[in-house]
Amino acid sequence: MEDKFSDLVQQNLFSESPDIPYLKSIIESNLELNSEDTNELIYSITLKLNSSLFPPVTGIELILTEGCNLACSYCFEKDMAGHSKMPRNIAAKAIDLLIDYSNDCSELHITYFGGEPLLNYSVMRYITEYAQEQSSLRNKSINFNMTTNGTLLNRSIVEYLSSNKIKVLVSVDGLRRTHDKHRKDKNGNGTFDRVYKNLKLLKEKQPWIGIKMTIMPIECKYLFDDVINLYNMGVNQFLIGPATGVSWSAQTINTYLSQLEKLYEWYFSYPRSDLRINEFDEIENKPFFGCHAGRTNIAVGIDGQISPCSKILAINNTNLLSKLGNVYLGLTNFKNRLRLNECSELHVECERMGISEEYRGGCYASNYYETGSLFIPSMKDHNFDKARHSLSEKFQQLKRITN
Known part of the structure; x- marks a missing residue:
């Protein structure tokens, strides 16, 4: 047949x-x-x-809900319509698809995302147990992750996350003065105190605390102090990135880079076993252009539509950019997946701009926000990436001289 x-x-x-x-x-x-x-x-x-x-799919982002209890000024998902939630049947189909498309790969990754995923906590619990059961039947293991704003955590939820080994990444942009400037609730109130209280609760069960810092141009001058103080308050891992979809002047870019250099020097001068800054540790030259979106990772929206990643999905969640398919029929849009995997258009553009030897095209969504195309590189992202590589080379040389 x-x-x-x-x-x-x-x-x-x-x-x-x-x-x-x-x-x-x-x-x-x-x-x-x-x-x-x-x-x-x-x-x-x-x-x-x-x-x-194509390569096996080993990672999936589940958009458990489009709704959120906060109103962050820079949110790349603020244009997502409504407060709909992913139902159980679509979530289960997404897990089935991940397992099927993983081929012979035995280690899979599921990230709960939103909106604020804890607004759909009941489905998150259901799908965690469903994924554990189904992966076990196929001799596969699942690594669970969740990105949350941290305001809805409580002791019961923290205990469930811990018992099911769901690693939590909390969005915290800095100390109170920085965080509360842009991460407010629907009533316009800052959220730092609530989040920090819940971070301490989380640390009782998950000793290693990771946070995602989104740096706005006007607050970038506080980056070094914010990281140092958050580390002293119990944070162990930092994922630091400049806000996308906002304007960065030459002055704020230079300020951000000088803060990064100061932070880099502090980080490598006094190594600590309880501290990791991803942007410094994970500098690499990938063997391919683009990223893992649509290659080994996908994102599934509340209605079962499949996008290369959550950021691309959020650009227009009603008419998906570079749509890949749906959970009922699989990854049916071969042209789109081929463009993301071959990435020849992005390669050509990087060559035309003279940056193909040092850059791999960056984030598709960041490219789109700056250039209107997934496949024309963001020069802002390129400059940030170039600066991180320069810092890495500088301190590697210092290490060799010292040793």
Whole structure:
């Protein structure tokens, strides 16, 4: 049955705009299948084609809800409509798809995302247990992660997260003066005190605390002091990144880079076993252009539509940019996945701009916010990346001289 329609499915899926309703109607009329059986047939053929053409998918972001209890000024998801939540059946389908598309890979990654994922805590619990059960049946292991604003954590939730080994990354942009400037609740009140209280609660069960810092231009002058003090308050790991979709002047870029250099010097001058700054430790030259979005990682929206990543999904969640498919039929948009994997357009643009030897194209979403295209590099991101590499080389030289 599959062989008979495999060529038809393949031809359709490699078209510029796959016509899935037409494909389904042809199969249903010729094989006299119902809609569910037709979906299963297309899913099976699509899975085989993806497995033969592309890398395995090993990571998935689940957008458990579009809603959030905060009103952060820089939020890249602020244009997502409504407060809808992902239902159990779609979440389960997403897990099934991840396991199917992982091929022979035994270690998988699930990230709970939003909005604020804890607003859909019941589905998060359900899907955690479902994923554990299904992965065990296929001899695979799951690493769970969650990105949260930290305001809804309580003792019961923290205990559940701990017992199920769900690693929590909390969004904290700095000390109170920095954090409360942009991370406010719906009433316009700052959230630092609530988040810090819950961080201490989390640390009782998860001793290693990681935070995600989004740096706004006007607050970048506080970066060094904020990191030092947050470390002294119990934070162990920092993911630091400049805010996207906002304007950075030459002056604020220089201030940010000088703060990074100061922080870099402090970090490597006094190594600490209880501290990690990802942006300094994970500087690497990838063997491919672009990133893992659409390559080994995907994001699933509340309605089951599949995007390369949560940031790209948030650009327009009603008409997905570079849509890959849905949880019912699989990754059906082969042209889009091919563009993300080959990344020839981004490579050409980097060559045209003279940065292809030192840069791998950066974040697709950041590119889009600055240039209007996933495949034209953001020069702001390039400059930040170049500065981090320069810092790394500088301190590696100092280490060699010292040793």
